[in-house]
Amino acid sequence: MTIRISPSILSANFAQLGQELESIANADMVHVDVMDGHFVPNITMGPVVAEDVIRTSPVPIDAHLMVADPETWAPAFAEMGAASVTFHAEATPSPIRIARQLRTMGARAGIAINPYTPVEPLLEILPEVDMILVMTVEPGYGGQKFLNVTLDKIRRAREAIDKNGVDVWLQVDGGIAEDTIEIAAEAGADMFVAGSAVFGHSNAAERVDTLRQMAQGIHKH
Numbered sequence: 001m002t003i004r005i006s007p008s009i010l011s012a013n014f015a016q017l018g019q020e021l022e023s024i025a026n027a028d029m030v031h032v033d034v035m036d037g038h039f040v041p042n043i044t045m046g047p048v049v050a051e052d053v054i055r056t057s058p059v060p061i062d063a064h065l066m067v068a069d070p071e072t073w074a075p076a077f078a079e080m081g082a083a084s085v086t087f088h089a090e091a092t093p094s095p096i097r098i099a100r101q102l103r104t105m106g107a108r109a110g111i112a113i114n115p116y117t118p119v120e121p122l123l124e125i126l127p128e129v130d131m132i133l134v135m136t137v138e139p140g141y142g143g144q145k146f147l148n149v150t151l152d153k154i155r156r157a158r159e160a161i162d163k164n165g166v167d168v169w170l171q172v173d174g175g176i177a178e179d180t181i182e183i184a185a186e187a188g189a190d191m192f193v194a195g196s197a198v199f200g201h202s203n204a205a206e207r208v209d210t211l212r213q214m215a216q217g218i219h220k221h
Ligand code: DX5
Pocket: 008, 010, 011, 031, 033, 064, 137, 138, 139, 140, 141, 142, 143, 144, 173, 174, 175, 176, 193, 194, 195, 196, 197
Protein backbone atom coordinates (compact mmCIF):
# COMPACT_ATOMS: atom_id res chain seq x y z
CA MET A 1 0.00 0.00 0.00
CA THR A 2 1.37 3.41 -0.93
CA ILE A 3 1.37 5.86 1.97
CA ARG A 4 0.90 9.55 1.17
CA ILE A 5 1.44 12.56 3.40
CA SER A 6 -0.33 15.80 2.56
CA PRO A 7 0.59 18.67 4.91
CA SER A 8 -2.20 21.21 5.41
CA ILE A 9 -1.01 24.76 4.84
CA LEU A 10 -3.82 25.96 7.10
CA SER A 11 -1.23 25.81 9.89
CA ALA A 12 1.47 27.50 7.80
CA ASN A 13 2.45 31.16 7.98
CA PHE A 14 0.26 32.72 5.27
CA ALA A 15 2.54 35.74 5.05
CA GLN A 16 5.35 33.45 3.83
CA LEU A 17 3.52 30.83 1.83
CA GLY A 18 6.28 30.41 -0.76
CA GLN A 19 8.88 29.48 1.85
CA GLU A 20 6.42 27.27 3.68
CA LEU A 21 5.67 25.33 0.49
CA GLU A 22 9.40 24.86 -0.17
CA SER A 23 9.85 23.56 3.37
CA ILE A 24 7.68 20.51 2.66
CA ALA A 25 8.91 19.68 -0.85
CA ASN A 26 9.32 16.03 0.29
CA ALA A 27 5.56 15.68 0.84
CA ASP A 28 3.42 13.70 -1.60
CA MET A 29 0.85 16.47 -2.01
CA VAL A 30 -0.01 19.78 -0.35
CA HIS A 31 -3.42 20.04 1.29
CA VAL A 32 -5.15 23.36 0.64
CA ASP A 33 -8.18 24.01 2.87
CA VAL A 34 -10.80 26.25 1.31
CA MET A 35 -13.53 27.44 3.71
CA ASP A 36 -16.37 29.75 2.75
CA GLY A 37 -17.93 30.81 6.08
CA HIS A 38 -21.14 28.96 5.13
CA PHE A 39 -20.39 25.24 5.02
CA VAL A 40 -18.03 25.80 7.95
CA PRO A 41 -17.88 28.78 10.34
CA ASN A 42 -14.39 29.79 9.22
CA ILE A 43 -13.02 31.52 6.11
CA THR A 44 -9.55 30.73 4.77
CA MET A 45 -8.43 31.44 1.23
CA GLY A 46 -10.29 31.86 -2.00
CA PRO A 47 -9.35 31.23 -5.60
CA VAL A 48 -7.07 34.26 -5.91
CA VAL A 49 -4.58 33.05 -3.31
CA ALA A 50 -5.12 29.37 -4.14
CA GLU A 51 -4.20 29.93 -7.75
CA ASP A 52 -0.79 31.33 -6.76
CA VAL A 53 -0.27 28.42 -4.37
CA ILE A 54 -1.12 25.94 -7.12
CA ARG A 55 1.25 27.65 -9.54
CA THR A 56 4.24 27.88 -7.18
CA SER A 57 3.98 24.67 -5.14
CA PRO A 58 6.78 22.15 -5.78
CA VAL A 59 4.33 19.29 -5.14
CA PRO A 60 0.83 18.66 -6.53
CA ILE A 61 -2.17 20.24 -4.84
CA ASP A 62 -4.77 18.33 -2.83
CA ALA A 63 -7.61 20.86 -2.56
CA HIS A 64 -10.18 20.32 0.22
CA LEU A 65 -13.26 22.40 -0.46
CA MET A 66 -15.33 23.06 2.65
CA VAL A 67 -17.78 25.16 0.69
CA ALA A 68 -21.54 25.22 0.28
CA ASP A 69 -21.40 25.37 -3.50
CA PRO A 70 -19.14 22.59 -4.82
CA GLU A 71 -20.96 22.62 -8.19
CA THR A 72 -19.26 25.96 -8.84
CA TRP A 73 -15.98 25.63 -6.97
CA ALA A 74 -14.88 22.06 -7.62
CA PRO A 75 -14.54 22.60 -11.39
CA ALA A 76 -12.96 26.00 -10.76
CA PHE A 77 -10.16 24.43 -8.72
CA ALA A 78 -9.62 21.73 -11.35
CA GLU A 79 -9.38 24.47 -13.94
CA MET A 80 -6.75 26.25 -11.82
CA GLY A 81 -4.64 23.09 -11.87
CA ALA A 82 -5.30 21.31 -8.57
CA ALA A 83 -4.28 17.67 -9.07
CA SER A 84 -6.94 16.46 -6.66
CA VAL A 85 -10.18 18.21 -5.74
CA THR A 86 -12.23 17.04 -2.76
CA PHE A 87 -15.73 18.33 -2.07
CA HIS A 88 -18.12 17.46 0.76
CA ALA A 89 -20.92 14.93 0.30
CA GLU A 90 -23.07 17.01 2.70
CA ALA A 91 -22.91 19.98 0.33
CA THR A 92 -24.44 18.41 -2.78
CA PRO A 93 -27.22 16.04 -3.84
CA SER A 94 -25.28 15.23 -7.04
CA PRO A 95 -21.78 14.01 -6.15
CA ILE A 96 -21.47 11.79 -9.22
CA ARG A 97 -22.01 14.70 -11.57
CA ILE A 98 -19.27 16.72 -9.86
CA ALA A 99 -16.87 13.76 -9.69
CA ARG A 100 -17.32 13.02 -13.39
CA GLN A 101 -16.72 16.63 -14.26
CA LEU A 102 -13.51 16.69 -12.22
CA ARG A 103 -12.22 13.54 -13.92
CA THR A 104 -13.07 14.90 -17.35
CA MET A 105 -11.00 17.97 -16.48
CA GLY A 106 -8.03 15.78 -15.53
CA ALA A 107 -8.25 16.11 -11.73
CA ARG A 108 -8.67 13.33 -9.21
CA ALA A 109 -12.14 13.38 -7.68
CA GLY A 110 -12.37 13.20 -3.89
CA ILE A 111 -15.48 13.08 -1.68
CA ALA A 112 -15.29 14.10 1.97
CA ILE A 113 -17.58 13.31 4.88
CA ASN A 114 -17.85 14.87 8.32
CA PRO A 115 -17.53 12.67 11.44
CA TYR A 116 -21.35 12.43 11.79
CA THR A 117 -22.01 11.57 8.12
CA PRO A 118 -22.43 7.85 7.27
CA VAL A 119 -19.86 6.43 4.85
CA GLU A 120 -22.18 3.76 3.40
CA PRO A 121 -23.71 5.88 0.61
CA LEU A 122 -20.22 6.58 -0.72
CA LEU A 123 -19.40 2.89 -0.81
CA GLU A 124 -22.15 2.50 -3.43
CA ILE A 125 -20.35 4.82 -5.82
CA LEU A 126 -16.70 3.79 -5.37
CA PRO A 127 -15.98 3.42 -9.12
CA GLU A 128 -16.95 7.08 -9.58
CA VAL A 129 -14.34 8.52 -7.20
CA ASP A 130 -10.57 8.54 -6.70
CA MET A 131 -10.51 9.33 -3.00
CA ILE A 132 -12.68 9.21 0.10
CA LEU A 133 -11.81 11.69 2.84
CA VAL A 134 -13.06 10.70 6.27
CA MET A 135 -12.85 13.80 8.46
CA THR A 136 -11.40 12.87 11.84
CA VAL A 137 -12.44 16.23 13.36
CA GLU A 138 -15.36 18.54 12.63
CA PRO A 139 -14.11 20.66 9.74
CA GLY A 140 -13.39 24.35 10.23
CA TYR A 141 -10.19 24.69 12.20
CA GLY A 142 -6.70 23.25 12.53
CA GLY A 143 -5.28 21.95 15.76
CA GLN A 144 -8.32 19.99 16.99
CA LYS A 145 -8.23 16.63 18.72
CA PHE A 146 -8.57 13.42 16.67
CA LEU A 147 -12.03 11.82 17.07
CA ASN A 148 -11.72 8.11 17.82
CA VAL A 149 -15.38 7.54 16.90
CA THR A 150 -14.38 7.88 13.22
CA LEU A 151 -12.16 4.79 13.27
CA ASP A 152 -14.95 2.29 12.57
CA LYS A 153 -15.96 4.28 9.55
CA ILE A 154 -12.39 4.22 8.23
CA ARG A 155 -12.35 0.44 8.69
CA ARG A 156 -15.61 -0.02 6.79
CA ALA A 157 -14.37 2.16 3.95
CA ARG A 158 -11.11 0.19 3.75
CA GLU A 159 -12.99 -3.11 3.64
CA ALA A 160 -15.22 -1.92 0.81
CA ILE A 161 -12.32 -0.49 -1.20
CA ASP A 162 -10.36 -3.73 -0.92
CA LYS A 163 -13.39 -5.91 -1.65
CA ASN A 164 -14.18 -3.94 -4.79
CA GLY A 165 -10.56 -3.90 -5.93
CA VAL A 166 -10.77 -0.21 -6.83
CA ASP A 167 -7.89 2.26 -6.76
CA VAL A 168 -9.48 4.68 -4.30
CA TRP A 169 -7.29 6.53 -1.81
CA LEU A 170 -8.56 6.72 1.77
CA GLN A 171 -7.63 10.04 3.34
CA VAL A 172 -7.94 11.13 6.97
CA ASP A 173 -7.85 14.78 8.00
CA GLY A 174 -7.85 16.35 11.45
CA GLY A 175 -5.78 15.71 14.56
CA ILE A 176 -3.29 13.52 12.71
CA ALA A 177 0.05 13.56 14.54
CA GLU A 178 2.60 11.16 15.92
CA ASP A 179 0.18 9.94 18.59
CA THR A 180 -2.72 9.21 16.20
CA ILE A 181 -1.32 8.37 12.76
CA GLU A 182 -0.71 4.74 13.62
CA ILE A 183 -4.27 4.00 14.76
CA ALA A 184 -5.60 5.72 11.62
CA ALA A 185 -3.23 3.66 9.47
CA GLU A 186 -4.23 0.50 11.28
CA ALA A 187 -7.88 1.26 10.52
CA GLY A 188 -6.95 1.43 6.83
CA ALA A 189 -6.17 5.04 5.89
CA ASP A 190 -3.41 5.45 3.30
CA MET A 191 -3.31 9.25 2.92
CA PHE A 192 -2.73 11.50 5.88
CA VAL A 193 -3.35 15.22 6.18
CA ALA A 194 -1.40 16.94 8.94
CA GLY A 195 -1.41 20.66 9.65
CA SER A 196 -0.28 21.54 13.14
CA ALA A 197 1.86 18.39 13.34
CA VAL A 198 3.98 19.60 10.40
CA PHE A 199 3.97 23.41 10.32
CA GLY A 200 5.11 25.52 13.22
CA HIS A 201 7.95 23.12 13.95
CA SER A 202 11.59 23.87 13.22
CA ASN A 203 11.93 21.13 10.61
CA ALA A 204 8.71 20.56 8.72
CA ALA A 205 10.30 18.18 6.19
CA GLU A 206 11.52 15.96 8.99
CA ARG A 207 8.01 15.83 10.44
CA VAL A 208 6.68 14.70 7.06
CA ASP A 209 9.25 11.89 6.88
CA THR A 210 8.58 10.78 10.44
CA LEU A 211 4.83 10.63 9.89
CA ARG A 212 5.30 8.70 6.64
CA GLN A 213 7.61 6.19 8.29
CA MET A 214 5.19 5.64 11.16
CA ALA A 215 2.29 4.91 8.77
CA GLN A 216 4.49 2.72 6.57
CA GLY A 217 5.54 0.75 9.63
CA ILE A 218 1.91 -0.18 10.29
CA HIS A 219 1.14 -1.26 6.73
CA LYS A 220 4.20 -3.51 6.52
CA HIS A 221 2.75 -5.90 9.10
C1 DX5 B 1 -9.85 21.20 9.18
C2 DX5 B 1 -9.02 21.07 7.93
C3 DX5 B 1 -7.76 20.35 8.17
C4 DX5 B 1 -6.83 21.00 9.15
C5 DX5 B 1 -6.05 19.93 9.84
O1 DX5 B 1 -11.13 21.62 8.87
O2 DX5 B 1 -9.73 20.39 6.93
O3 DX5 B 1 -7.09 20.08 6.95
O4 DX5 B 1 -5.93 21.91 8.57
O5 DX5 B 1 -5.29 20.50 10.86
P1 DX5 B 1 -4.64 19.61 12.00
O6 DX5 B 1 -3.74 18.60 11.34
O7 DX5 B 1 -3.89 20.60 12.82
O8 DX5 B 1 -5.76 18.95 12.75
